[in-house]
Structures are given as structure tokens and as C-alpha cells.
Amino acid sequence: MILSKARMSCLGLGALWALASGLPAVADDTELFIGNSLGSQARPNILFVIDNSGSMGSLVLTQDSYDGNTTYPVVNGCDATRVYWREGTGIPPTCDSNNYFNLNVLTCRKALDAFVSAGYYTDNMAQWNEIKGGGKKVGGERWETIAANQKSRYVECQDDHGYHGNGDDLKKYARAQNTALEPWGTLAEQVAWGATPANIIPRYVLGVRPLAPGFTRILVHPQPGPLKRVEGKVPTIRGPVHVKVDVAKRRMEVEIPPDTTARIVVPWTQDTPREVGSGRHVFE
Numbered sequence: 001m002i003l004s005k006a007r008m009s010c011l012g013l014g015a016l017w018a019l020a021s022g023l024p025a026v027a028d029d030t031e032l033f034i035g036n037s038l039g040s041q042a043r044p045n046i047l048f049v050i051d052n053s054g055s056m057g058s059l060v061l062t063q064d065s066y067d068g069n070t071t072y073p074v075v076n077g078c079d080a081t082r083v084y085w086r087e088g089t090g091i092p093p094t095c096d097s098n099n100y101f102n103l104n105v106l107t108c109r110k111a112l113d114a115f116v117s118a119g120y121y122t123d124n125m126a127q128w129n130e131i132k133g134g135g136k137k138v139g140g141e142r143w144e145t146i147a148a149n150q151k152s153r154y155v156e157c158q159d160d161h162g163y164h165g166n167g168d169d170l171k172k173y174a175r176a177q178n179t180a181l182e183p184w185g186t187l188a189e190q191v192a193w194g195a196t197p198a199n200i201i202p203r204y205v206l207g208v209r210p211l212a213p214g215f216t217r218i219l220v221h222p223q224p225g226p227l228k229r230v231e232g233k234v235p236t237i238r239g240p241v242h243v244k245v246d247v248a249k250r251r252m253e254v255e256i257p258p259d260t261t262a263r264i265v266v267p268w269t270q271d272t273p274r275e276v277g278s279g280r281h282v283f284e
Contacts, residue, residue: 068116083111083155085125085146092120098148101127101155108157109164121157124193126174128154128183143174143183143191154183158193202234206243210236211263220254221265236260252283 071080078084078095081103086093093099106112114121126143127150146155156174165172165184175185176192202208207221215236222245224230229247233240239257245267246252256262256278264274266283274283 066119068119101146101151101153105152106155107164107166108155108160110159111157124158126156126158126191126193128156141183142176156183161190161193162187202232205230206232206234206241207265207267208234208241208243215257216260218256218260218262219265220256220262222252222267224267250284253280254283255280 074080076095079100082100083103083106084093084095084097084100086099108121108123108125110123111121125146127146128141129144130141130153143156161173163172165174168184170186171182171184173185173187173190174193175183175189204223205225205227207219207223209219209221211217211219215238218236218241220241220243222230222243224245224247227247229245231244233242236257238260240255241257241260241262242253242255244253247268250268252266254262254264254276256276258278260278262276264276264281264283266274
């Protein structure tokens with residue numbers, strides 16, 4: 001009887017040891033602290049260090065500040081006579097980029113001032129497109145989006161309006177398309193900055209462009225692309241040019257204002273241009 005109890009005690013202890021040894025081992029190097037200021041008198045175990053040494057009182061620069069009056073060594077082929085540009089946000093263009101124009105055609109005084117202080121400038125920019133025919137100006141000159149393949153055309157900025165222009169006090173604004181063939185003019189003649197879509201529709205979709213000063217002679221060459229039908233009126237100083245194109249019906253109507261001649265190109269034929277005068281003309 002006594003032996004039996006001893007064996008059972010040993011068995012109970014063995015079973016308890018086996019149960020304990022079968023539990024998962026738990027690491028003892030992670031501690032979580034839950035503070036309770038009402039029920040505990042222990043001080044928070046946080047060490048806050050303030051460094052008031054002399055070195056903390058000065059600004060540490062990782063590189064020298066930019067100085068626009070300093071001529072820096074040429075790096076990676078960058079040319080000091082060029083202005084490199086990009087559209088939108090992102091990293092600056094590399095020096096082997098084709099997105100540049102010559103520095104001597106930049107008429108934006110705001111940008112030139114910023115180059116001295118910061119080395120870069122951000123604004124709405126435009127490039128002067130001087131249309132020529134036979135070496136002479138023919139009308140339709142205007143400020144347009146900067147083109148990468150044009151390096152020597154005037155480049156102006158929106159923030160320069162009323163500030164500089166071409167340096168003439170009476171011509172401080174980038175001028176909208178006009179018959180004077182001049183890039184700058186008065187406030188009343190200022191170009192509509194940011195109006196590129198309104199420029200593309202009459203100039204390319206409806207295809208109306210001047211071929212002579214004062215719109216005495218025009219080109220009408222619609223390019224509807226995937227559109228099945230386009231219609232619109234393009235204002236000129238001689239009256240509106242009305243263009244209506246129905247691609248599905250292969251029908252084109254053009255109304256030319258008085259004292260104006262026009263060269264018409266029908267988009268789906270691309271044949272020899274047709275010369276017409278004032279009035280309404282239908283092509284089928």
C-alpha cells in the first residue's frame with residue numbers, strides 16, 4: 001500500500017514535469033511597460049538628453065551655397081551658354097539632353113535674376129515662332145510651346161509681364177498673334193497665357209492659318225484625326241472663317257470672309273490645294 005502511494009507520487013511528479021517541459025519556451029528579453037501614474041510611485045524610465053555644446057549652435061553645410069556670379073568648372077558636358085529646361089516636376093535634365101535653348105535668346109528678366117540667386121527658375125514659358133516665307137515675315141507669328149528642336153528663338157515667361165518685356169517701357173507684355181509681327185506690346189495686346197488648347201483647335205484641328213499679313217490670304221487644312229465631325233469659327237480682322245467637316249459624309253464647307261483669298265486642302269483627299277476667294281465653298 002505504501003509502495004503504491006510512492007509510485008503514484010513519483011508518477012504525478014513525472015507527469016507534472018513532462019507537462020511543464022512540453023510548454024513552449026518564451027524569450028525573456030522583451031518587456032512591455034504600461035504606465036499607471038495613479039497606482040504606481042515608480043518614476044518613468046526615460047532618458048532625455050539635451051546637447052547645448054558649442055557645435056550645436058552653428059549651421060552645418062554639406063556643400064557650398066550656389067553663387068550665380070561664380071563661373072564653375074564644366075561638369076558632364078554642361079554648356080554655360082545654354083539654358084536646359086523640363087516640363088512638369090522631376091529631376092533636372094542632364095547636360096546631354098536636347099531640351100535646351102541658347103542663353104542669349106532668353107528675354108525673361110525674372111529668370112535671369114533667379115539664375116544669379118538660385119540657379120533655376122520655374123514658370124509658364126513660351127517661345128516666339130517667327131513664321132517666314134521666302135525669307136520674309138508672312139503673318140501668324142506667335143508665342144508657342146517651347147520646341148526642343150528650336151534653339152535660337154526668343155523665350156519669354158509669364159511672370160515677366162509688365163516687368164520687362166523687351167526692355168521698352170511701352171512693350172512689357174508678350175503679344176498675342178497680330179498683324180504688326182512684333183513679339184511684345186501693351187497690356188491690352190497681351191497673350192493669353194496657358195491657352196494652348198484654344199490655340200491648337202483653330203490652328204490644327206480646323207487648320208486655319210494666315211499665309212499673308214492681315215489675313216489677306218489664309219490656309220484652310222483641317223486635320224480632324226479620329227473625329228467624325230468638326231466645326232468652328234476662327235476670328236480674323238477681316239471676319240470669321242467658318243469651317244465645317246463631316247468625315248463620314250465626305251463633305252467639307254468653308255466660308256471665307258470678304259477681301260480674303262484661301263488655299264483649301266480637303267483632309268481625305270490630300271490632293272492639289274484649291275484656290276478660292278471670299279464666300280461659301282462646298283467640297284464633296
